Amino acid sequence: MKQLTIITQDRPGLLTDIATALAEAGINIQDIDAEAAGPTSAITIAVDHYDDAVRILTGRGWKVFAENTVVIEVADEPGALARVAKRFSDAGVSLRSVRFIERRRGRALVAIGAPDEAKALELVRDLLPQPYPRPPDGPGEIG
Numbered sequence: 001m002k003q004l005t006i007i008t009q010d011r012p013g014l015l016t017d018i019a020t021a022l023a024e025a026g027i028n029i030q031d032i033d034a035e036a037a038g039p040t041s042a043i044t045i046a047v048d049h050y051d052d053a054v055r056i057l058t059g060r061g062w063k064v065f066a067e068n069t070v071v072i073e074v075a076d077e078p079g080a081l082a083r084v085a086k087r088f089s090d091a092g093v094s095l096r097s098v099r100f101i102e103r104r105r106g107r108a109l110v111a112i113g114a115p116d117e118a119k120a121l122e123l124v125r126d127l128l129p130q131p132y133p134r135p136p137d138g139p140g141e142i143g
Helices: 014-024 050-059 080-091 117-127
Strands: 002-009 029-037 040-047 064-068 070-075 097-104 107-113
Touching: 002 050, 014 029, 014 040, 014 050, 029 097, 040 050, 040 097, 050 064, 070 080, 070 117, 080 107, 080 117, 107 117
Parallel strands: none
Antiparallel strands: 002 040, 002 064, 029 040, 070 107, 097 107
8 A cells, every 4th residue: 555645834724635635636536644743734645646635735845755565454352453563673674654454354454664664574474464365246236
C-alpha cells in the first residue's frame, strides 16, 4: 500500500483544502490520519489514484512525502502490536510509521512503513492478509 504524507503549517481549513483538491480531481480518500503538533500538521492519506494525487497535491504547493507500507492483519487485542514491533526491534529494523487502518470482527489491518521494505515484508510475511472467500450469490442477490 502506498501512502502520502503532507507536512505543513497548521491552519484552519487545511484539511478542507486538501480533501477538496482531491475530490475535484475525482480522487477518493480511502484512509486518512491528521495530526497537529504545535504549528505543524501531518496529514497521511491513502487514495485510489496515487500518482494523480501526488501530481494534484504538489501542484497546489504542498510538499508530499510518499511511503510504501506493508499491510498486515493481526488480532485486535492487547499485545498484538507489541509482538509485531518486537519482531522489528529484535531484527534491528526501525519502524518509520505504524497505522491501524481497519478493525473488524476481532481483527485489525495495520500499515507498517520501514526504511527497508523488503526486510519489513520478510519479518511479517506470515501476517499478510489472506483473501476472504466470497460467499456464493443467492437467488435475487446482485454480485
